[in-house]
Amino acid sequence: MKEMPTEELSAVNGMSEEDNSVVTEDNSLQKATLLVVDDNHDMRRYIRSLLKNEYKLLEAENGVEAMKIIEKHQVDLIVSDLLMPEMDGLELSKRVKENLATSHIPFLILTAVHSEENEKKCYSIGVDEYLCKPFDADIFKYRIRNILTLRRGYQERLSQPAVLSDISELGLIEESRDKIFMDRAMELMKLHYAEAEYGLDAFVRDMGYSKTLVNQKMQSLAGMPIGQFMKNFRLDMGRQLLEQGKGDANVSEVAYAVGFNDPKYFTKCFKQRFGCLPSSFSHA
Known part of the structure; x- marks a missing residue:
């Protein structure tokens, strides 16, 4: 089994500007x-x-x-x-x-x-x-x-914005081990996305399997490493908060609210995922 990709480290201590950029393979x-x-x-x-x-x-x-x-x-x-x-x-x-x-x-x-x-x-x-x-x-x-x-x-579909909030669209077989795994992953992120200290190690611990197995399974089902899954979930929640704010939401406050330690890094990742700046949803 390959070693954990460096971008996984972005989930360990919250999302910050110092995190390595994600490199995806075709x-x-x-x-x-x-x-x-x-x-x-x-x-x-x-x-x-x-x-x-x-x-x-x-x-x-x-x-x-x-x-x-x-x-x-x-x-x-x-x-x-x-x-x-x-x-x-x-x-x-x-x-x-x-x-x-x-x-x-x-x-x-x-x-x-x-x-x-x-x-x-x-x-x-x-x-x-x-x-x-x-x-x-x-x-x-x-x-x-x-x-x-x-x-x-x-x-x-899992890599697309907003899909992480509802995996029912994926068509995974009910009660299958794959569905149970993804349901658990989603449940954990819904509970802990706002906690900057909730990183990769805590997520793997709560999943109840080895880091190697969790990463292998996430790669197989979602096509991305654990850290990217966690980051995408937080970004999707950030967009929801900005949309709910209807122009009154503060970008920095939203960034902290979804577990990012650095609002500038949140803005950078947001632009990469959604193709627009978070400020387009906000006054600040």
Whole structure:
């Protein structure tokens, strides 16, 4: 796991001018990594021929091998056969979806067994797609592309102003580990956004998981590190306060009210996020 980005430090002691500027990477230029799990070598080779030009591919013969690969590599989507020795696709999908560290990974089941019961079981666990063999190559590729596009859409919407105040628009599955995680993150920020001393360490402590896991999960679901998530939330709350003030709000007072120690830094970050100065909402 990579070390915490330097911009995360902006959340440790409140938001101040001394904080490092946030540098974002264009993830759209990076190929997604797919894990193909199937005990049939010829099927893996066929799938590889369909996907090798668009994605980075990892392979496993069964669920046991797949779990070892998932522990060592970042995987963006899993394509798995249903019936396999040692650990089948149903058990693999269950373990992936029950583990907070991996529950965000989309899962596509491939099977030669046309069973409505198995299909219901897979969807109840949280599998994203269930496709029967033999399958149309183009439909297979479209479904993978659509799943990954939907995941990127979650991240893009979370990065947009005002969305942080309501994650119901993201379409996360109710009672899923991903939804519970984001609900908890939102709840904590709603409680503590005004406290300048409420930084990254306190947030991670209250989330109840390791810093590595919380950062990994935030990156996967929101497409940003913890510190950026916290900063964006505070900026969104600042904009709400300015809008509610209807011209009477003081920028410095609002900056302090949402946990920024430096009004000038608040103004700089506000301009970066919203494309306008906070003074456009205020007399001061």
